[in-house]
Amino acid sequence: MMTFRRTMLIGLVILLGLPLPALAQLCVQDDASQQVCLKQPARRIIALSPGATELLFAAGAGEQLAAAVSFSDYPPAAQKLPRVGSYQRLDLEAIVALKPDLIVAWRSGNPMGDVARLQDMGFPVYISEPRQFEDVSATLERFGVLAGTELVAQGAANGFRAGIAALRERYADAAPVTVFYQVWDDPLMTVNDSHLISEAIRICGGVNVFGGLGALAPRISREAVLEKNPQAIVAGGMGEDNPAWLTPWKAFPSLLAVQKGNLFFVAPSTLQRPTPQMLAGTRTLCRHLESARARH
The missing domain is CATH 3.40.50.1980 (Nitrogenase molybdenum iron protein domain)
Structure with a gap:
């Protein structure tokens, strides 16, 4: 849905002869209320928690993952990814060497000093910290935007929302x-x-x-x-x-x-x-x- 709307918007801008720079970036707000913007869909993503790895795969971005941390074991394809330390002890040298175009950090799990150093080096960092079930769906949607996999991500988000809503209704009383x-x-x-x-x-x-x-x-x-x-x-x-x-x-x-x-x-x-x-x-x-x- 988001890809279709974006394509239509670009077409409209071209038709009207308007400049394209405003559309050149893909922007979302992360869980630290920071704007994370990319000039094009991410192709080399590093996930700094097992949960982030799993969310990226669910959002359709598994093939764009360049590395993950230890215990990133789901789905099975995640086990084949290169490791850049653990979520508590990041291997900054290995992360930098992989030249990621997006890093997904875990706010309450990663050493935030190390995460800040990566940001200072100019790497785009999305800080993730879902606290409610709706945050899980919203994160899938945002990852879909950043990875250019909106259709897959939207389907996963909607399926999760529907399943949780059914449980709420079933056990409400x-x-x-x-x-x-x-x-x-x-x-x-x-x-x-x-x-x-x-x-x-x-x-x-x-x-x-x-x-x-x-x-x-x-x-x-x-x-x-x-x-x-x-x-x-x-x-x-x-x-x-x-x-x-x-x-x-x-x-x-x-x-x-x-x-x-x-x-x-x-x-x-x-x-x-x-x-x-x-x-x-x-x-x-x-x-x-x-x-x-x-x-x-």
Whole structure:
């Protein structure tokens, strides 16, 4: 849709004999409220987080990716990309050597000092930080503009919106279930209500027992979990099929979640990265919380 409109606009400008420079740039606003402009669609993109890599592939820009960071493992084609360090320890020399025409950074994950250095060197940097499901769709659309893949990106964005809307409607009147979501094991960590995972919990009729904490991903103690006594415990685990983090909670039979058998696993790639896979992860989470309601 956006490509068609742009083509029509260029045609109109030529027909009217107007100058073209105003159309020479592709501009979007990133999640740091910065304007990111390119003179032409990006052809050498570097993604500085696994989530950004996945979003770029979903937006149809996979073939334009020149490199990514470690743990960028989805889709499978992402595993073949050259690595430029990890999201926490960027290899600036390798990034510069690849001469990217677009870098996608992760605001709360990358060392922002390094990101600023890349900007100072003149590299276009899009800073990404989706905090709501609508942000995921909007990011897909923006990447489509910057990569010249608007049609694919728009389709992915619309599909994600429709799927999330269907879940909202289905569970709008669901009885609330108190939930502890375990995002990490050692140290024990969760998420607050500003985190995207908490939006998934709310859509499914859940109530995040640590939602009011100030940090986005706060550290907590097992004693704090025992005090909150959630009806359900949901963990992401260390792998796609490894619910081992749930086992230690069975040592606390006083927990409602343990008593009712409400210890649930959701594959981390489907709920802990801000990508379209969160639709599948949210569906899984909703099914788990529906099981918890049935056992109430």
